[in-house]
Amino acid sequence: MEINIQPLVPEIIMAVLALLLLLLELFVRRKETVGLLCIASVTVAAYYMPQSFGKAFGGMFISDGYSVFFKFLFFINLILTVLLSIRYIVIERVNHGEYYALMMLSTLGMMIMASAGDLIVLYLGLELMALSTYILAGFIRHDIRSNEAALKYFLLGAFSSAILLYGITMIYGRTGTTGIALIGAALAEGTVDPVLLLSVTALLVALGFKIALAPFHMWAPDAYEGAPTSVTAFMSVGPKAAGFAALGRVFLTGFGPLTGEWSVILIVLSVLTMAVGNILAIQQQNIKRMLAYSSVAHAGYAVIGVIAAGAEGLSSMMNYLFIYALMNIGAFAVVITLRSEGFQGESLHDYKGLSRTHPVAAAVMLVFMFSLTGIPPTAGFIGKFYIFKAAVAAGYAWLAVVAVVFSVISAFFYLRVVMYMYMHEPEGEPLTLSLSPAIGLALLITTVMVLIVGIYPSPFLAFARIAAG
């Protein structure tokens, strides 16, 4: 059997370098170096990505435009969150090298999910990603909230992967295969029966769990709030995007013939997700929790791209996730800078008068809040615009209207942060920001990208459009 590993080169590089980092961690005293090496490793892997197109292992592993786009997204996610972490994990007194290795392995799992052409590979990639993330969520071992976040995330994650396996079993029994493309071919002729529906439902629940689609979102606020903030940034983007990558591939390729059946379900879940995410976010006083609900709501918008289907729908979903990654990590970066020794900085009230004490940080946060709301000329507007456009083009104009209504509602809690920063006087002790060159770089990258994509989106849109095929 001929084995062609060319398409796997970036994954292999990531795996090997992750192992090397684990080893190095034993000898390197300054863990910051490990973080920087982690970024270097990603760069190497990214360098080999353009040559990786192709299929391997009899179609079990597919490296195409779609997966490469997502892999770049995972890389950006990883690089940015590592930049956020370098100082933060020192403040949290968990400065250990395993942290970076686990982030790399988790990213590797996401990459495998995005490239999976077979449900078995998908499952293992998902577990690799998820197990690493569980540990990262509980990385602050001495903090009860971090423990609790890890436990909740882990137990519900394991529960959902059992459901995933049940779904895979049923589709295997129904079609005799686990290859996604083969499933699509097998379903093309034949009728819909209960076993098939059971399988579709189970897969939807399990992937819906990963992307935090209501009503499978309930782990997200608790896990996001308790996890170390840098990990929250990491897992509010990476696993979600990986879930979307899998959702897009499984449902559009594998269950393509059943689009009529599952799109109705997804529409209902999308509306429910936007409602739950936005309405509950309004209530929150903790900014991490608020951003958690906001991230739930954003999954509701992005899933509209999957519902719209086709190249346009997919590319709008991919765009959206990319933009979401930038603005969300940016917002978390600001949240992280507020955390310092002995000061939590997670309450909304800590943002009062930030524009007086730290005008630059406030301005940057303003950009992200505007972008999350979807106000032009920020990237968030572009993302939403294309999602809505795809929905209208696919004949779901009313769904676009609902989404617009909910994004108007979302303005309420995003702009509340802005109001606190600009309209209130500072309270209590003056804040000190925990700044470092790394986090400064991360903020710079995200702010500039959010603005550039907002003002000059064409090249970026073209990239997503080509990637979606």
Added chain:
Amino acid sequence: MQYYLLIPFLPLGAFFVNLLLGRRVVRGQAHWPSTLAVLGSLAVSVMVLLDVLEGRTLNEDLYRWILSGDFQVSVGFLIDQLTAVMLIVVTSVSFLVHVYSIGYMHGDPGYYRFYAYLSLFTFSMLMLVMANNFLQLYFGWEAVGLCSYLLIGFWYQKRSASDAGKKAFIVNRFGDFGFGLGVIMVFLTFGTLYYLPVFDNAGDLAARSINILGLEVNLITLIALLLFCGAVGKSAQIPLHVWLPDAMEGPTPVSALIHAATMVTAGVFMVARLNPLFSLSPAAMDVVALVGGVTALFAATIALVQNDIKRVIAYSTISQLGYMFMACGVGAFAAGIFHLYTHAYFKALLFLCAGSVMHAMGGEVDMQRMGGLRRYMPVTYVTMLIASLSISGLPGLAGFFSKDEILFRAYSAGGVGVVVWVLGTVSALLTAFYSFRLVFLTFHGGFRGTEEQRHHLHESPKVMTVPLMLLCAGAIAAGWVGIPPLLGGGGQFSEFLAPVLGHPEAEASHAEEWMTMGLSVLVAAGGVLLALLFYLRNPEIPVRLAERFRPLYSLLWNKYYVDELYDAVVVRPTIFVARNVIVGFTDGALIEGVVNGLPGLVGWLGARVRRIQDGLLQHYGAVMALGLFLIFAIALITLS
């Protein structure tokens, strides 16, 4: 011709410089970047004008922002005769106001902020007039509005100022809502947002109508009226005029630039720019003309009795804007733009003179406390006198030519035109009267202020009076480019704009033209004489008249009670609803209101959702499993 890009982007650059460096670095020198930038824009605008005079026009996209399928949004520039005129108006007035503000705003704690806003405004206004598509027009429209609110509320510590800013914002929302709908309708109808394809295809759709709630409405008329809603708001026409007088809370240079010369004329510009659309709908044209004519008269009557020097000028602005719409409404778009152009100079001059007076009086705006100022401030007096003569229509000055053009065109258009001609001619009388009432009350007679104010009276510094003199030159000479053939001129102005705005056909004889012109001169003279009689010769007359016609006087004094009417009909009910419904709804937190406020199932479900997120992860799991079960069950039921 690429240098035209400098015109908007120089002020934008200055805005960023002041924004980023203003507080720390530039501070007291904040006028330099802004003023130099707008001077540069002015220079380039002149070059563009020369190019356009040689017949070179341009329409191109700078860059595409959103491109998907047939929907395209780009930043693009259309430079033709109309744009060139507007560029000159905007940059020249803006430049002089920038210079004037150096003196006027000197020492204000928000000095750099002021100049940053001014630059941002200039940029937005230039983007608006240079747009080649509806969406950019809309964005510019909103951006100038934003700057206007920021500048009206510039002294936000003053409650009345921030209230005025809010009022301007809210009133404009009504108009802009219609405008936005109009833009959407344009896209839905034509499938594009670029001017030229829309204009090219408009003719084919002239007869198309759509059914709204059982009413057959002509499509073009509907679009034109929706767009005109925006103009009504922005240009402060009836019934959305109420924000402009209050906007006088802003610094006076702002009033001169934004609320006299440029932003408020954006509505007129828009109607003129979209003249191919408006011309296709006689009904919409008549609405425009009537709104303009009625506003001209209505505002002029209010101006008769006001005592606040800036408010008089503000009502005068509303009235003059009415003239411009009158012109557009009768198809004489070039005359409207001509008046826009001359008005920019003499009205900015009036405001800046008023500012100069206020500067001398320590911020006093009540004309009853002024008087005899000509002895102390000769330059201000002379320039203000000339501006007043110009607005009253003294033959030879700028205002004469443009106003005469409008009245003649209205008369010769027939139909509604004759009605608005009557309105306009009566307004001309009133205009002359209130303008000279202002001059006499302020500069003549004895001083009526306090001793302390008298002690401080002085002429303004050079940096303020030189712009006055320059604007004064404009108020005298600006009209000379449009002297009608009847008086031996060439009417070059409307010839120049003809490629864009077309040739209005005059169907009146020379005799009639002489008649309208003579009549307008006569009524202007009458107005001036009346003012002279009332306020210099015999000051008891106005007092006695006010006594005699008490109800009429208080009607005018209270501006026809429009504010009170809106307060009763719109504001109070809204506040009532807000208090009792929305606040009740959001009391504590919105969700609580939603959950408790909505009865029955929804409330029950909402409470469940919140209670289920109770931290116990088994409930989370149970919800997941329930979701699994329900989705499957429903899918199964729908399948069979």
Added chain:
Amino acid sequence: MVPLHWYLWLGSVVFAIGMFGFLTKRNVIIMLLSIELMLNGVNISLVALSHYMQDLRGQILVFFIIVVAAAEAAIGLAIVIALFRNKATAHVDEITGMKG
């Protein structure tokens, strides 16, 4: 010969018992055991399908599921230990610090 769907029913029953345990037991460790039950329900279905379809793929998947189950158990128990150090409880209804 035993019909295939008997096996699948058995798998579903074990899966559902596991789900029931997961959704009701207070003890975190028993919840973990319940997840193992669910996985076993899947496994028996997979082996049966594999047998009846004369295809080894299902059994391969079972093999991987066992591997992952081992990994999950190790991590899950480690998280429980970490939690136990900070708050001496293994009852899930006492671990509700974050909610709303």
Added chain:
Amino acid sequence: MVELFFGYLAGAVVVLSLLVVFSRNAVHSVLWMLLMFLHMAGLYLLLNAEFLAATQVIVYAGAILVLFLFVIMLLNITEEMRLEQFTVGWPMGVSVSLGVLIAMLAALSGFRTDLKGPWSIEAVERTTHTKALGKVLYTEYMLPFEIASLVLLVAIVGAVYLAKKRLR
């Protein structure tokens, strides 16, 4: 005959599973689980999957359950016995899992398959089950196999990190 075996094993698996869930004593739960795994292995044998049966006993029963037992020793069993074993929300758990069960049983009733792959019982017996499985695993399923090794690595790193008493 086979039906009889199946009946016994299936019945035992169901009863033992219920015992796992319902016993108060966590140690008993683990022990019932052990018995359940052995019966499960019996079912695998019935389905001609000897290698998996062996794995089930060695890995599941031998390794995973021992791990569970270790951790259970952390708990105070005697006190645990006196406490309520179900959460307050148990009625919801019962009804939901019953609902899901009914849905599954309904969907699967009469399920049969006509698909036939290359590995008939005779073919497996010819090569022996271990060898056949190995052949497929190390050729076709090479990639998942490698990924599984990474999953185990993560588990080791993570478990060590989280459970170790004190870090450097």
